[in-house]
Amino acid sequence: MSPNELSSYLIIGAILFALGLFTVLTRRNAISVLMGVELILNSANINYVAFSHFGSGNTDGQVYAIFVIMLAAAEAAVGLAIVLAIFQLFHTIDVEAAQTLKD
């Protein structure tokens, strides 16, 4: 582990991915699931930027990371709006409670 090695960044990314996956797997609270997804997206971004810095040497990886950040913002906005709509309808944000498509 040192700041000048590719593998240290990849290991941090792997740990973040694992923790995000754990969050997605164990929570039924929809907002917590979204937080886990954000962790996973961040781990992917670390890998993109690390490979762009140590591997290719050009900035394409950083451009992809910015695209991921943009889509994460869109995903968070729509996801949380859906969560609020579900909460108004069912008065819970348990993802297993929202089973009906139409009332």
Add this chain to the structure above:
Amino acid sequence: MNVATAVFYLIAFITVVSAAMVAFSRNIIYSAFSLLGTFMGVAGLYVFLGADFVAAAQVLIYVGGILVLILFAVMLTHRITDVAVTNRAAGRVPALIVVGVLVFFLIQAIQETAWVKAKEIVYAPTSAKIGDLFLEQYLLPFELASLILLAAMIGAVALSRKEIKD
């Protein structure tokens, strides 16, 4: 060990510990605030990787936008008094075993693979290069992303407004 290495260890520690708090905390408010540490730590890692623009975008969009949205959603969907709700789909122990095996193999693969190395590692301002790439090579994805953001904004407004029936 020089100062840069120590700061790197500190940032890595903050990132991983905050992410662990997000994953293991029983209080959703603690989870949401721990996400702040993770996002800031990841921005610090971007600085170590020489990606100044991405680090600034990370702080602006993740910490300034997404985290505030998540906190709003937490505050709006829970009464503050009964936030200690733990919901479990898969049990913690099976999930921990699966994730532990996964991270073991991932780290082994990372250390055994001979990664391609750049000829020279440069630390230079990246904003101009990223701007050129956005407006030349990645022009179509860039415009599509703006369309998606517009659609997401309209969709969020349409989903979250109150339905008025007459």
